[in-house]
Amino acid sequence: MSSARSEVPTQRGLEATSLTQVRTDSMALCPACGGRRLTSIAMTLTDGSPVDFTSCHTCEYKTWLQNGKALDIDVVLAKAQKHK
Numbered sequence: 890m891s892s893a894r895s896e897v898p899t900q901r902g903l904e905a906t907s908l909t910q911v912r913t914d915s916m917a918l919c920p921a922c923g924g925r926r927l928t929s930i931a932m933t934l935t936d937g938s939p940v941d942f943t944s945c946h947t948c949e950y951k952t953w954l955q956n957g958k959a960l961d962i963d964v965v966l967a968k969a970q971k972h973k
């Protein structure tokens with residue numbers, strides 16, 4: 890109970906160690922409701938396009954960004970489909 894050791898959890902910060910990262914960006918505001926409860930997930934679509942998926946916990950607004958530009962939902966769906 891009286892261990893003198895103080896173990897500091899290792900924090901790798903923003904180091905990209907996995908394909909999918911979940912982060913909350915406190916600077917971002919939801920464009921739909923102005924809320925701050927946004928969750929951004931970096932993901933890769935089926936066609937290999939890296940995108941940032943952002944969803945709002947307050948109003949369920951969702952958006953996809955590729956290279957900082959918003960993608961139309963139809964484009965996202967098209968990219969997410971496997972081509973036959």
Ligand SMILES: [Zn+2]
Binds near residue numbers: 919920921922948949
């Ligand atoms: Zn919202």
